Amino acid sequence: MLRSRPRPATVVALATTAVTVTALGTPSVAFAEGGELGGSGKSTEPGQSAFRQPDKSFAAYVGKNRSSNGHTMLGGFGHEPSSHWMEVVPAQDHPKGSEITVGSTGEADMPGKLTKIPQARHTYRYLTSNYSEFTGMPAPLTNGGLNEKGVAARDVWSNSRKELLDMTPKDQTGPQYSDLSRIAMERAGSAREAVEILGDLIDTHGYTTYGGNSHLFADAEEGWVLVEYAGGKGLWAAERLGPDDIRVSYPGYIKEFPTDAVEGKNPDFMGSENLVSFAEKKGWYDPSEDKTFNLQKVYQEPFPTKSFPVGKNADPKDPAPYRNPVSLEKEFAGLGKVRLQDMMRIVRDPRWSDDRSGYGQVAELDPGLPDPRLATLWTAPTAAVTAPYIPVAIGTGELPVEYTQHRYMTAGASAEYLDPEYAEQEATESATQTFKRLMYATCARPRLYLGDVTAAFEGFEAQQIKDWKQVQGKAEAAPDRTADILTGYTNEQALDGLRLGNHLLDDILSRSRAAKGGLREPGTGETPDDDGSTASARSRPMGLRGPESARDRMNCDVGGGWADGSSVDRAGHYGDPSEVPDYSDARVSGRTAASAERSGDSSWRNWAPWSIAAVSLLVAAGTVWHSRRRAGSP
Template sequence: MDRRIDPPFWSQPPTRRTPVKHLVSFLLVFLLAAPSALACTTTITGKDASADGSVLVSHSDDGLSDARMVYVPPMDHKPGSKRAVFYSHDALGFKPEWGGTETQRLVTDTRGPGYTNPKLAQSVPLGYIPQVAHTYGYFDANYGLVNEHGLAIGECTDKAKVHPQPDPDKRIFYSAELSRVALERCTTAREAVELMGQLIEQYGYYGTGETLLVADKDEGWVFEMCGYDMEGAGGVWVAQRVPDDGFFVAANEFRIRKIRKDAPDMLYSKNVFDIARKKGWWKPADGALDWAKTYSGGEFHHPYYSLRRVWRAQSLVAPSLKLPAWVDGPFTTAYPFAITPDQKLDVEDIAAIHRDNYEGTEFDLTKGLAAGPFGNPNRFEGHGEAVSDGSLSSVKGAFERPLNIYRCVYSYVTQCRGTMPAGIGTVIWFAPDRPATAVLMPFYAGALNLPESVQTADALVYNEKSMWTAFNYVANYAMLKYSYMIKDIHALRDTFEAAALGGQKELEAKAAALWNDGKEHEAQALLTEYSDKNAAKVLAAWWELSHDLYIKYNDGYVNTKGDLGEPVFYPAWWLKKVDYPDGPLHYEKSAN
C-alpha cells in the first residue's frame, strides 16, 4: 500500500493574508467562539477486556457544532494528484476565511456527495499533500470515525501549553484531518499512528492539544499531540499501546505520562526531548520525561473538569479499585493509564459510561436544588466551556462536569472484531445528540452508504428528516419534567437497542455467508439496507415520542386516557428550599 509523503506541495490560498472584508468577522469569532468539541470523553477497551474479544473504541463529541455522520466513499486518484488539507472548526473555533459554516464543517466536491453543497462556498484548503492511488471508504464526522478495513478512531481535546494558529506555510494539520488521512490510507492502528506522526513532523501542527484513540481488531493505541511554539513549524507527539486486558479513558487532559525510550509499547516524535529541553520545560536530570506534565496546560476551565470523568469511568468498570474522587492536583498519578475491568465489558457497558450523570455518588447531578424539582442533570455552563474561559456571570464557581452533557452532538461505540471480514466484524453504534437520551444504532464498516437522516443535521435549522434534530428536540423538551419523561425515553430507547443487539448475530451470519460465497457486494447491500430500515424506524418513533410527551405532560399534568389532568406537585424538600412555606398564607406581611 502506498502511504508515501513527498516533500510539501503548498497551496496558494486566494490571498496570503486574511481579506479585509473578513477582518471584523474573524476578530469577532476569535473572541467569542469556542472550539466546538472542547469537552469530549473517549475510551478504548482491549480485546481481552471485552466480552466478545473485540477492541472497543468510544467517543462523545461534546460541542454544539456539526452533528452529521457522513459517508466518504472509496476513491481512485490519478497519478500526481494532490489531497487538500482543510481547516478544522474544532481546533480553534470557526474561522470564516477558511470556508464552511458554523454548522457545516466542510464544503467540498472532493470527499463524495456528503460534503457537496452547491449553495455554499467551497472550503479553502490550508495546503496540500500528495494523494495516493486509492483511498478507502470511511464514516466521517467532526473527526474520522471508522473505515472499511475496521480501523476505528476516538478523540478528545486537551489543553496544551501552546495552541498555535493555522498557517499555510508552517502548520496545516489538526487532529481532525490527520484522522481522515489515516482512515483513507491505513488498515492497522500502528500504521495509522506512524503515518499521523510523520504528517505532523513534515507539515506542522496547529490548534489545541489532542488525544486520538486508534484501534483495529487486534490492538488499541493512544496518540497524543500538540504544538510547542506559536510561530513554530512543527509539533510533538507520543503514542502508547493499551494493554489487551486494559481499559483506557481520556477526558480533555493528556493521559500519557513517562516516556520510556525504546519501549515496544511506545512511539514518539524524534523532537519530543529536544523541544522540551530547549523550552526549559524539562531537563534530563529530572529523570524520564513526563509527557503530560511537560506539554500540558492541565485541566480546562476548573479542577476536576477532566479528572472527575476519568475517576468516574474507571470506577464504573473497576469499583474494586476504590479510586479516590479527590486528588492533589491536575497531574495526579492516582488514576492509572489503563486498568483491568472487574468484569469484561460490552457495548452497553461502554454506552452506560457516556450516559452517566454521577448517579448514586456524592456528585449526583440529578439531586439538589440545581436539578430542580424533577431531577434534571443538565447544568448550563454560561460560556465556561470557551477557550477564553469567559463567563456570563459575576459569580465565580463551577458545576461538576458530567460524562453525559447537554451540548453533546453525538456519541458512539465502535466494535472491532477479527472473527469476520472487517466490513461485517466492525460496527459503529452511533447515537446522535446527548448519550443519555439517544438510541445506539448499528452501522457496519462495509456499508455502501449511510441513511440520509444521519447525514443531515444543522443546529440552526429545524428539520424533521434529521435524526439529530429529532433526538435533540426530545432531549430539550424532557428538561421540563426530566424524572418523569426520562422513563418514557429510556423505555423506547431500550426497546430499539435490545432488538438491534439481539438480532446482531443472525444478521451478521447471513452477511458472512454471502461474503464467504464471494458475494461481497450483496453482503454489503444487506447490511446497508438493515441499517437504513432501522434508522427509519427510530426516526419515525422518536418524532412520535415527541408528540406523546407533549400530550402526556401538557401543562404540568400527567395526562392519560381516563385520567386527564392528573396533578403532579413539587417534592417537599424543593418547596422548602424555594420558600414555598413563606408564601401568601395570611393577609399580613410575613416577618421574614
C-alpha cells in the same frame, strides 16, 4: 440520493462566513488549581490566574482482555455546537498528483493558513459522523469513525500548556485535528499504522493546532493514543495501549515517556525527534534532576478536575465535572468484563452526554469476522443520552436521507439561500433535529422523563443486538447480497428509531403541556428590562449568555448520571424490548409506517439460504413478527 459532502463553493462559504458561535466556545472553563498533575510542569507563573481554553470530546478504550467476548472496544463522541450527519464514505482511487486542502484560515481562534498536501492514490471505505462548524476549519469535519481495515478512531482535545499556545505562529500550517482524523480513516491499516502515518505527516508538513489535541486509535489487537502539542514545533507523542488496558481521554494525555522512544527504540512509544530536546531547551525537563519524563507535567495543563474517588458525584458547582480521565479509568475498571452494552451506556452517560455532544459512537472490533464488510460502528445521530444507537456496518450502502446533512445548526445556513440541488434532501425530516428536540424536552425535566426515554432506547437496542448477529450471519452466507442485507436492516432500524423518537417527543411535550404551568416560557435572563426593545422574551437571542460551563449547558444529569446511578451503578441488565412503547402511530415525514415501502429494507428478513437450519428459520421468523409488531408493520 445526493451526496452529503458540500460542493467546493459551499465549503468556501462555510470557511469564510462569520458565525456567532464557535466550537471553542466563549470563555471556557478554568482548570482546577492545584490539580494532581501540577508542580514540575511549571504551567503557571506565581500569582498567574488559571489558564482558560477549550474542553471538548470524550473517548474510552477497552482492551480485548478486559471485554466479555475478547473484542477490543472504542467509544466516544465529539463536542461541537454544530449540525451533524452520518456518512458511509466509499473506497476511492485518486489520480496521480491529487492533493487535499488542510489546516485552518485566519478566522480560527488560533489562526493559520490553508495549504495542500498529497492525497493517497487509494483511500479506504469508512463510516463517520460529519459536522459543519469549528471556526476557521473548513467543513465537512470529522473526529474519526471506523474503516474497512477495522481501525477505529476518536479525536479528543488535549490541553497544551500556556507557553506552547503563546508561541504558536499566527500563520501556522499543516493538517489540523479533523484532517488527521480523516486521513487515518482513509489510509491506516492498523492502529499503529495510524500513528505512523500521522506522525510522518506532522514531521513533513507541520501541524495546525487549536490549543492541543489527541487521537485514540484501536484495532482488534491493540490501541494507540497520539497527542499533538501546540507551539508550532511539530511536537507529538504516542503510547501503545495493550489488551489489558482501559484508557479514557477526557482530555487525552500521556504521562511517563521513555526518552529513547524518539530514536525508534521502543515498540510501545513513538514521538517527534525534538520531543525531549525541546523540553530540555525550555527548562521544562532536566534529565539530571527529573526521575521520569512525564509528558503530562512537561507539555500540558493539569486535568480540569482534581482526582475523585469511584462513586463520588461531582460538586454541583464544578464547572468542568468529571474531567479527570485517570479517575474515570478506575471507575470503569469496576465494570469487570466490559460488554458492548456497557460501552454504549458509558458513551450515553448523562454526566457527559449533553447538548454539546454531537453524536455517539461505539466500535466493537472482532478479529474473527469472516468478512470485513461485517465490521460495525454503533452510531447515535446526536447525543446518545436521548438518541438510539443504530448498527452501521462497513458493507452498508446509503443511509436514509433523514440521517444525512440538513441545514439545522449548519454553519453559515442563516446567511445563505439553499442550493436547489439540495431542496428535496433538506425537505426531509432531520434525524439530528428530531433527537435534539427530544433532548431539550427530556432534559428540561430530567427526573420526570429521562428514565422513560432511556428504557425505551435501551429496549430498542437490546432487540437490535439480538437481531444483528442473525443479520451478520445471513450477510456472511450470501456474499453477493451482503450489502443489500446489511443496508436493509440498518435502514429499517434507523427509520424505526426515528419513529420511536417522534413518539417519545410527542408524549413528553403533551405531558409537559398538561402539567401545572404548562410549557415553560423563557425569562429575560440578563437582558436589561429598559433596553428599549419591544420584543418579547421568546424573540430574544436564544444562546447562552456569559461564560459557558458544562453546568450551564442543557444536560440530563440528575446527580451522578441517571436517577439510579452511573453507568457502573447500572451495569448488568440492559434493556427490555417489552418496555419499548407502542409507536405504531408515529411516523417519519413523507414515509408510511410500513417497512415494506423502503426499497430493499426487508431483504435481510425475507431472504434465507437453503443451508440455514430449520431452527434458525423459526428463530428468525419469531424475530420478524416481534419487530414488525413493534413498528406497526403489516
